[in-house]
Amino acid sequence: xxxxxxxxxxxxxxxxxxxxxxxxxxxxxxxxxxxxxxxxxxxxxxxxxxxxxxxxxxxxxxxxxxxxxxxxxxxxxxxxxxxxxxxxxxxxxxxxxxxxxxxxxxxxxxxxxxxxxxxxxxxxxxxxxxxxxxxxxxxxxxxxxxxxxxxxxxxxxxxxxxxxxxxxxxxxxxxxxxxxxxxxxxxxxxxxxxxxxxxxxxxxxxxxxxxxxxxxxxxxxxxxxxxxxxxxxxxxxxxxxxxxxxxxxxxxxxxxxxxxxxxxxxxxxxxxxxxxxxxxxxxxxxxxxxx
Numbered sequence: 380x381x382x383x384x385x386x387x388x389x390x391x392x393x394x395x396x397x398x399x400x401x402x403x404x405x406x407x408x409x410x411x412x413x414x415x416x417x418x419x420x421x422x423x424x425x426x427x428x429x430x431x432x433x434x435x436x437x438x439x440x441x442x443x444x445x446x447x448x449x450x451x452x453x454x455x456x457x458x459x460x461x462x463x464x465x466x467x468x469x470x471x472x473x474x475x476x477x478x479x480x481x482x483x484x485x486x487x488x489x490x491x492x493x494x495x496x497x498x499x500x501x502x503x504x505x506x507x508x509x510x511x512x513x514x515x516x517x518x519x520x521x522x523x524x525x526x527x528x529x530x531x532x533x534x535x536x537x538x539x540x541x542x543x544x545x546x547x548x549x550x551x552x553x554x555x556x557x558x559x560x561x562x563x564x565x566x567x568x569x570x571x572x573x574x575x576x577x578x579x580x581x582x583x584x585x586x587x588x589x590x591x592x593x594x595x596x597x598x599x600x601x602x603x604x605x606x607x608x609x610x611x612x613x614x615x616x617x618x619x620x621x622x623x624x625x626x627x628x629x630x631x632x633x634x635x636x637x638x639x640x641x642x643x644x645x646x647x648x649x650x651x652x653x654x655x656x657x658x659x660x661x662x663x664x665x666x667x668x669x670x
Contacts, residue, residue, distance in 0.1 A: 380408075380409075380418075380631045380632070381495050381496065381631050383407065383408035383409045384408050384418070384419070384422070384495050384631075385494050385495055387404040387405075387407045387408040387415070388493055388494060388495075390404060391404070391430075391431060391434065392434075392492060395431075395434055395438055395457070396435075396438075396456050401415065401416065401427060404427075409666075410636050411636060411638070413637065413638065413639055414630075414638070415427075416570035417567075417570055417572075417626070417637050418630055418631070418636075418637070419570070420570045420572045421623070421626035421627055422626070422627055422631075424573070425573060426570050426572075430490070430493065432468065432472075433472060433490035434490050435457045436457070436468060436469060436473070437472075437487075437488075437490045439453050439454075439465075439469065439477075440469070440473055440480070440489070443469075443480050443481050444481065444484060444487070446481060450462055450465070450466075450477050450478060453465070453477070465477065466478070472488055473485075473487045473488050474488065475487075495631075506609040507606055507607060507609070507629070509604055509605065509606050509635075509663070510557070510604070510607055511602075511603075511605075512556075512557075512602060512603065512604075512605055513602045514588040514599070514601050514602045515556055515585050515586065515587060515588055515600055516586050516588050516590060516592075516597050516598060516599045516600060517562075517581050517583055517584070517585055517597070517598040517600065517641065517643070518550070518553050518583050518584055518585075518586045518592045518593070518595050518597050519564075519581050519582050519583015519584060519595050519596065520542055520550075520581070520583060521579055521580070521581050521596045521598075522534065522535075522579070522580050522582075523579055523580075524538065524577070524578060524579075524580045525574075525575045525577060525578075526572065526573070526574060526575060526577075526578055527574065528619060529616070530615065530616075531615060532615075535563070535580050535582075538580065539582055542582065547561065549593070550584055550595065551584065553583075553584050553590060553593060554584035554586065555585065555586050555587050555590065556585050556586070557585070558585060558643060558645035558658055558660060559585075560584065561582065561583065561584060562582075562583065562584060562644060562645045563580060563581065563582055563643070563644045563646070564582075564583070564598070564642070564643045564644070565578055565579070565580055565581075565642045565644070566579040566580075566581070566641045567642075581596070581598060583595060585643070600640060600662075603638065603640070603662055603664070604662070604663055604664060605643075605660045605662055605663065606625075606629075606635060606660070606661045607658055607659070607661075608625055608629075608658065608659045608661070609656075609657070609658055610658075610659065611655070611656040611657070612654060612655075613653065613654055614646075614648060614652055614653060614654055614655040615655075617654075617655070618644065618646070618655065618657050618659070621657070621659055622642075622659065625659065625661060634665060634666045635663040635664065635665055635666065636663065636664060636666060637661060637663055638662045638663060638664045639662070640662030641662070642659065642660065642661050643659070644657060644659050645657060645658045645660075
């Protein structure tokens with residue numbers, strides 16, 4: 380998997396001054412476009428589109444300072460339809476306009492070329508299993524919240540507090556199937572996994588596909604395979620680290636890729652919420668399924 384990702388990075392470098400098709404990059408990486416975007420964002424810490432933009436503007440910055448082409452020629456060469464659009468993008472990355480940078484020879488910001496490698500520490504193992512599930516639905520409350528990498532997510536905490544004990548008990552009574560009980564389900568709205576990126580957070584239960592939602596929202600999910608990861612440790616840090624490790628360590632070294640669908644979290648906290656045991660359900664497919 381990492382070899383394929385690095386071949387895709389080579390392809391990006393070869394075509395920084397031309398068109399780049401994410402579907403073609405995914406084919407080079409021998410994976411689906413959906414999984415390629417998700418995995419790239421997790422490994423790189425930024426969406427694919429942002430990395431390409433920063434690399435292009437890094438190369439464009441060198442051309443601006445070299446002075447061999449006009450600013451408009453550089454803008455068009457790197458995919459900008461006007462000098463104004465190029466200047467805005469240039470300033471967003473470098474903190475200075477291209478004209479001023481050329482006049483003053485200012486220091487610019489560079490986005491280094493990336494390559495991916497897997498660091499194996501060997502001091503821990505990741506417990507997981509795969510589960511084939513028939514179609515089901517998530518029934519519960521949905522809220523648009525920002526992504527938080529470390530510590531409590533205040534928007535999610537407020538969402539759950541706002542439901543009240545009576546509503547939570549009514550939701551728990553609709554639970555049918557695994558994972559049992561009240562769960563969180565995260566639906567990423569894009570491949571952007573940067574801090575603050577918006578996502579839909581569901582808090583509710585898994586239920587039969589024809590279950591009456593009883594006035595709650597419902598998210599229908601098709602039959603498919605899920606990778607289920609187990610975690611136990613400080614709350615919420617251990618869960619957030621598990622999420623990170625699944626995409627940066629497990630996927631690159633296992634014959635699975637993510638498929639569209641929510642990531643479901645079942646949490647069993649200690650009485651004081653200082654620690655928690657949890658299961659994280661990720662929708663996956665075996666790479667043989669795409670062969």
